[in-house]
Amino acid sequence: MWFCRFRQAFVALLLPWLLAVFTQTAGRTYLLSAYGSNEILTGFDADVTRMFWLGGLFDIRIASLLFVPCLLMAALLAVSQRSFHFWQRFWPWLAALLSTLVLTFTVGNIFYYATYDRAIDVFVFGLIEDDTVAVLTTMWQDYPVIRGLLGLGLFALLVFWLYRRWQRRLSAKPERRLSLPIGVLSTLLILAIGFVGMRGSIGTFPLRQSDAQVSDLKMLNMLTPNGLMALNWAFKAHSENSHFAEATDQQGQQLLSLFLDKPTPAGLAPFMAKTDLNPMAKQTPPNVVFAVMESMGYYLEGYDRPDRDLFGALRQHWSSDWRFERFISEGDGTIDSLSRFFVRSPMSGITQSSAQYLDFTSNMFKPWLANGYKVIFVTSGNGSWRNLNQFLSHLGVSEFIEQNGLKKRYPEAHLGTWGVPDEFMFRYIEERLAEADKQGEHVLIMSMSTTHHPPYKTPNNYQKTQLVLSSEEKQRMSNLATGTALDEVMQTLRYANDQLGQFISWVKSQPLGSRTIIAATGDHNIRGIGYPDPHERVLGHGVPFYLYVPPSYRQQSHFDATRVGSHKDIWPTLYQLSLSDTPYYKTGCNLLAEHLDDIWCQGYNPEAVITPQGAYLTDNGEYRPWVSNKGLLLGEPQRMTPEQQKQFNRWSGFTDLLLWQLNRQVHGQQ
Structure with a gap:
């Protein structure tokens, strides 16, 4: 039975x-x-x-x-x-x-x-x-x-x-x-x-x-x-992501030797570097503002037309200042990118982990703190999101301003799903820069915007412009949104760009503008559109990197818009512009150097590595050259040369190297 x-x-x-x-x-x-x-x-x-x-x-x-x-x-x-x-x-x-x-x-x-x-x-x-x-x-x-x-x-x-x-x-x-x-x-x-x-x-x-x-x-x-x-x-x-493995000497030696292309003993010493002598920065330390903009991706820039203004007040600065277009985000989510910006962590959960109170050697704020800067973080979103308010205070951020502080300071600010409108974040930064100028401070202000984020909604008092899309364009973005929802996506993008542009215009109009450096990038490309075509594999990670550098701080800079890069290169570039003879933790390159570092100067995302000639796709081992000398579209796969294969092998191990150096710090092994 x-x-x-x-x-x-x-x-x-x-x-x-x-x-x-x-x-x-x-x-x-x-x-x-x-x-x-x-x-x-x-x-x-x-x-x-x-x-x-x-x-x-x-x-x-x-x-x-x-x-x-x-x-x-x-x-x-x-x-x-x-x-x-x-x-x-x-x-x-x-x-x-x-x-x-x-x-x-x-x-x-x-x-x-x-x-x-x-x-x-x-x-x-x-x-x-x-x-x-x-x-x-x-x-x-x-x-x-x-x-x-x-x-x-x-x-x-x-x-x-x-x-x-x-x-x-x-x-x-x-x-x-x-x-x-x-x-x-x-x-x-x-x-x-x-x-x-x-x-x-x-x-x-x-x-x-x-x-x-x-x-x-x-x-x-x-x-x-x-x-x-x-x-x-x-x-x-x-x-x-919540486990920190032992960072062994054997593993470190293998990873460092592979990436640096020479026998290298295990340790953090290979990551230590120093900025060049910079007399102007030493004599008059500039303010530095680094704006991370929600979903400021490369892709939607291409939808701008003379009769379809997606930039607003940002347009004049976008066309006249320094900007790198062949540039990609290192992370593909907001916290993923921010954790890399803060402490070079490829683990996005680092801000909420058991290591959140660690004195990181890779703390990217340390070079400014060592030079007497006040480090300020401003976001239009919630400060407790991902435990940022607690985490950043342990990194030396002395002032942390978020949606509640902005709402209290500006009662007219409407509190939405993800925070207050970006304009109030930029208004505060303007006022804080003016205060620093009055008190003789030099400040590093990092900001994170939130308006260009679903559910997309511009402030009620924002004067919208007509943004008409063709039927083909609507179809291309139908996965993201349709109808009035798609229009709101474009309107919030223009709003965020316009607010950033108004802020830059204000800085340039002030005496303090002659000693204030402004950088801006997107935390990641806008998601939801979909980039299924293999020729668009890099496009899905594309973000811009914008720089305003006052003339008196440009003497040692060599700007070339054709250079490629990624998030890892932003801090080294800003260090060289604003700090003199200062040690820093190096996992990227100075994009304004006269001669680029062949080891560090490629654009990196865990899924794609870009070079001036093309891109390596790490998941399938392909190499694809660029379709043209502009843009991020890729051509057909090509057989790698021995040198390209060597470069591909180096960067394929970069995430493992970042994990190793993070684990090394967590376990107190210098």
Whole structure:
């Protein structure tokens, strides 16, 4: 009788198992049809097939991990008729819950891809670690939450009804006794199939994250895992983000020797450098303002036209001052980029980790603090976001101004989802610069804006301009927003640019403008548009780097707009402009040097490394030259020369090197 009951439980659970596989496959199919145009997928037929094959194996693995334990539970309860009867009544409830869970994360993965152009990853924990209320408000405004919840509820009721019917049908069938050999063999076969299903593979290793790399086309790699599998990897990445591994001498020597292209002993000494003598900066230390602008990406700049003004007051400075266009963000999220700016941490959770109180050797504010600067951080957002207010105070930031302080100072400021409008942040910076000038202080002010962030909304008193997009442009950005929502995206971009431009104009109009350096960049390119075309792989990370340097501080500078760079190069460039003979922690290069450092002077993002000639894509090992001598579009893949292969190998290990130096500091190994 046990074998009969076990077989019935297997047949009963086969239905929700199949539905789980179908649901996840359907989600993948929808994403491919919605975001994979014929133009993009041309020539990738074999990769699409491989994506569905391996994706299906991931779906089988998830379905098996959910329902094979249920089968084992049924096996234990099948020892008696009474306990098995309890199982027959209980499993439809459990299966309905698990089926709804699968659908929830399948739909969640679809919306996540629509927003971030990738499967669920470690940034999903922003729901908890960001301003949770603001994140939920954004979700409420940007997604059909009510319809989604109603749909999930209806689905749960429907599958529960289906499973109950299925169980009644199975119970109505007369039990057929099995001989002992057949019963044992069928049980072992079922368990073996279940075991293989939970592994997703009959090879040495279970199906794992590296198996999701099925194509040179990033989109296909992102569609291969299902929502629950991607969430599992996100949990692992988040856990690793809270763990600081031992930074061994052997590992450090290998990483340093590879990157520096010469035998190098383990230690932090290779990261120590010193600025050149700078008589002007020594005699009259300049103020430095570094504005990090939310989603100021390279891509949307291209939508500016003579009859479509996306820059406002920033335009005159954008065209006349120094600006690097072949420039990329080092992080692909706000906190990811900020953690690198603060302490050169590739771990975005560093501000909330056990190491948050560490005296980092890589504290990027230390060179200014050593020269008597007051370091000020101003954000139009919430100061407790990601624990920034606490973390930055331990780095030497003596003044931390955020939305509540700005609201108190400027009562007319309306407090929105992510903070107050950027204009109040810039107004405060103006007033603080004027105060510093009056008191004879020299200050470093770093700011983080928030207005150009979903849910997009310009201040009520802002005078909007007409920004008409063509049907092709609307279609290109339909993944990001449509209709009036898309117009608001463009309006908030213009508003943020305009406020930055008005601030720069104010500085230049003041006497203090002759001794104030201004830098600006985006924290990351705008997300949600989607950059599935391999030729746009760098474009997805593109941000500008703008510099205003008063004439008296330019003597040792050699500006060349064709130079490439990334976030890692901003601090070294500002150090050289404003500090004389000052030690600093070097993980980037001075973009204004007469002769660029061949070791450090390339643009770096964990997914792409850019050079003056082209880009290396680290996930698939490709090298692609630029299409032209301007812009960030890539051409077709080319075979690497031995020198290019060497350069690719160096930068492929850069994230590991950054992790090693961070762990070295955490463990107190200098």
